[in-house]
Amino acid sequence: MNKKIAIIGLGYVGLPLAVEFAKKYQVVGFDINESRVSDLKSGHDSTLEVSDANLLSVLNKSKDKGLTISSDVKKIASCQVYIVTVPTPVDKNNRPILTPLIKSSQTIGSILKKGDIVIYESTVYPGVTEDECVPVLEKTSSLKFNQDFYCGYSPERINPGDKTHTVANIMKVTSGSTPEIGIEVDNLYSSIITAGTHLAPTIKVAEAAKVIENAQRDINIAFVNELAMIFNKLDIDTHAVLEAAATKWNFLPFKPGLVGGHCIGVDPYYLAQKAQEVGYHPEIILAGRRLNDAMGEFVATEVLKLMVKNDIAIKNAKVLMLGITFKENCPDIRNTKAIDVYKALTDFNMNVDVYDPWASSEEVNAEYNINTIETIKTTYDAIIHVVSHNNFLDLDLESLKNKNAVVFDVKGTLDSKFVDKRL
Numbered sequence: 531m532n533k534k535i536a537i538i539g540l541g542y543v544g545l546p547l548a549v550e551f552a553k554k555y556q557v558v559g560f561d562i563n564e565s566r567v568s569d570l571k572s573g574h575d576s577t578l579e580v581s582d583a584n585l586l587s588v589l590n591k592s593k594d595k596g597l598t599i600s601s602d603v604k605k606i607a608s609c610q611v612y613i614v615t616v617p618t619p620v621d622k623n624n625r626p627i628l629t630p631l632i633k634s635s636q637t638i639g640s641i642l643k644k645g646d647i648v649i650y651e652s653t654v655y656p657g658v659t660e661d662e663c664v665p666v667l668e669k670t671s672s673l674k675f676n677q678d679f680y681c682g683y684s685p686e687r688i689n690p691g692d693k694t695h696t697v698a699n700i701m702k703v704t705s706g707s708t709p710e711i712g713i714e715v716d717n718l719y720s721s722i723i724t725a726g727t728h729l730a731p732t733i734k735v736a737e738a739a740k741v742i743e744n745a746q747r748d749i750n751i752a753f754v755n756e757l758a759m760i761f762n763k764l765d766i767d768t769h770a771v772l773e774a775a776a777t778k779w780n781f782l783p784f785k786p787g788l789v790g791g792h793c794i795g796v797d798p799y800y801l802a803q804k805a806q807e808v809g810y811h812p813e814i815i816l817a818g819r820r821l822n823d824a825m826g827e828f829v830a831t832e833v834l835k836l837m838v839k840n841d842i843a844i845k846n847a848k849v850l851m852l853g854i855t856f857k858e859n860c861p862d863i864r865n866t867k868a869i870d871v872y873k874a875l876t877d878f879n880m881n882v883d884v885y886d887p888w889a890s891s892e893e894v895n896a897e898y899n900i901n902t903i904e905t906i907k908t909t910y911d912a913i914i915h916v917v918s919h920n921n922f923l924d925l926d927l928e929s930l931k932n933k934n935a936v937v938f939d940v941k942g943t944l945d946s947k948f949v950d951k952r953l
Contacts, residue, residue, distance in 0.1 A: 533718075536560055536609035538634050540570060540599070542792075542862065543651060543686040544615035546579050546697045550722045552588035552597035558606045559599045567601045576890070578861055579690065607641040611649065611718065614638070615686060617792060618652045619865070624799045624819075626655065628662060635663045639670025642679055647706075649682040649715060653797050655804035656738040659683050660707070681707040682715035683733040685740030690791070691860030701725045705736035744797035745815055750784045751794070752818035755825055758786035758953050762832065769942040769952060786953045787941055788829070788867035788916070789822040790856035795865050826870020829940055829953065833912055834878065836936040836950055842911045845879045850910040850930065853917025854886040854894055854902065858941070861888045868916045869898050871940075883910070887921050912936050918943040 533555070537548040540561040548559040561567050569576055573586040588597045598605065606612070616630040631652055638648055648667060650659050664675050673679050687700045702723045706712030716729040730736040758768040768786060775781050789795050798815050805812045837844060856866035875882050884894070884902045891902045906925075909932045915922060918941035927937055927948045937944070939952035946952075 533610040534558070534608060535611045535613065536606035538606075538612060538614045538638065539616035539630075539652075540566060541615065541617065542577050542579055542690050543688045544613075545570070545575055545577070545585075546688060547613065547615060547651070547686075548597055549580050549584055549588050550697045552591065552595060554721060555595055556593070557588075557595075557597045558609060559597055560601065560603070560606050561599075562601055564601055567599055570599045576861070577690070579688070603637060603641060610643075610645065611647050612638045612642075613649045613651060613684075615651045617864075618654055618796075618800070619792065620796050620799050626800050626803050628654075628658065631658070631663060632666055635666040636670050639667045642667060642671035642673055644673065644678045647680045647682060647711060647715065649684055651684055651686040653685065653740055653744075653793065653800060654737055655741055655800040656734045657804065659733050659737060676707050680711040681733065682711060683736045684715065684719055685736060685743075687743075690862045691857060698722060698724045702727045703730055703736050703739055704728065705730040705733045707733060738801075741797050741801045744794045745801055745818075747784075748789060748794050748798050748822060749814060749818040750782060751787065751789050752821045754784045755786045755789075755821055759828060762951075762953075767952070785942065786825075788825050788856075788870070790865045790867035791862065792856075792864045795822070795856075795867065823867075823870075826867050827874045829871050829914070829916075829938065830874030830878075832951060832953075833875070833914055833936065833938045836938065837912055840934040840936055842934055842936070847880045847911040848908065848932070849875055849880050849882045849912045849914065850906065851875075851882055851884045852886070852913065852915045852922050852925075853919060854884050854889050854898075854900070855917055855919075858918040859888065859920055861890060863889055863893055863897060869900075871914065871916060872898075872900065883908075886917065886919070888917075888919055906930060910935060912938070915939045915941060915944050915949075917941070 535551050535555050535557045537544045537559045540559045548557050551557045573582050575585055590596055614634050616634050619627050621627055668675055682705055684704045689695050702719045704716040704719050704727050706715045712729055716727050720727045761768045776783050798819050802812045802815050854868045855863050872882055884900055885906055894900050894902050909930055911932050936950045939949045942952045
């Protein structure tokens with residue numbers, strides 16, 4: 531299949547996909563963020579998902595293959611395949627926001643031609659592609675679905691910060707709006723995905739498969755988070771319990787922690803929304819979400835208890851938070867639950883410093899109105915290891931502690947001899 535491909539949205543999902551396709555095809559990466567486009571054109575990816583060397587190796591390579599990056603819609607008008615990788619977040623009431631998806635569909639519809647294929651990768655609830663996006667494409671283009679143009683859905687499986695499970699190394703689910711298009715979409719992805727592909731029978735099946743992947747992880751993490759709450763009350767080390775239980779061959783090795791980010795902390799709400807639309811109230815899915823969303827406050831409360839036990843005055847206490855990103859060794863701060871810990875502590879009039887060498891201080895300030903510190907220059911009454919960046923393993927925690935100071939390890943990855951308690 532020798533087609534020109536457009537990737538709409540060059541974030542954590544779109545850019546790695548564009549680079550992979552560009553090794554074999556002529557690809558145009560499109561994004562409305564001018565600053566992002568400028569950085570990528572210079573050969574640098576601020577998300578660190580693609581190395582500068584890999585990006586430069588495919589930029590404007592040749593006529594037959596390579597990557598062109600632009601914010602000009604005219605540059606993607608000659609493409610035959612459009613792959614949409616824009617964000618699908620939720621609002622403050624945890625309701626799905628489809629605006630980026632709809633606007634992308636309008637953009638594509640304005641240049642859509644007969645025979646073109648539009649493939650969506652953004653996480654959605656079952657039915658969004660055909661019930662929400664297709665009507666926009668039809669209206670904007672004046673073309674007929676499954677007659678003049680076709681659609682596919684192939685859910686993204688990017689794991690930010692993971693340099694082992696990269697795009698080509700993760701099996702890809704594919705689907706098409708007709709059996710023939712399904713095969714064509716599958717062939718396209720199988721040409722770059724070395725781990726293989728799985729052709730789902732319908733677009734709705736592929737959409738549903740994606741949304742339950744992260745809902746399943748969310749529920750399992752909620753279970754061990756609840757165990758952590760119970761074992762904390764019983765004064766039992768949760769990680770020691772999980773380590774013992776993991777000796778059974780079929781025990782699932784989930785660990786407690788803060789569940790944020792753009793996938794696990796969001797996707798279950800998409801499934802819940804659709805379930806409620808058809809008259810079913812999902813008990814387990816939403817219960818897991820409520821429990822995981824409460825973990826930031828739980829961590830802050832446990833730190834307060836430790837401080838009180840050590841006779842540390844709470845008001846104006848100096849606290850160091852290690853990490854603000856949503857996961858380790860990754861600069862992504864979207865929907866981070868570390869912010870919940872920060873807010874709970876500052877509500878008690880504590881002075882909280884946030885140190886995170888992975889996060890952009892400008893982005894943190896713009897998103898959360900927090901000024902992170904570039905270096906640690908003082909000592910603290912409490913230190914909270916929130917995100918397990920590799921950088922933090924080399925910190926001399928003892929030199930950062932005031933008298934009677936406490937250390938709380940959320941991720942359970944620090945040397946236990948330096949830790950007063952872990953989640």
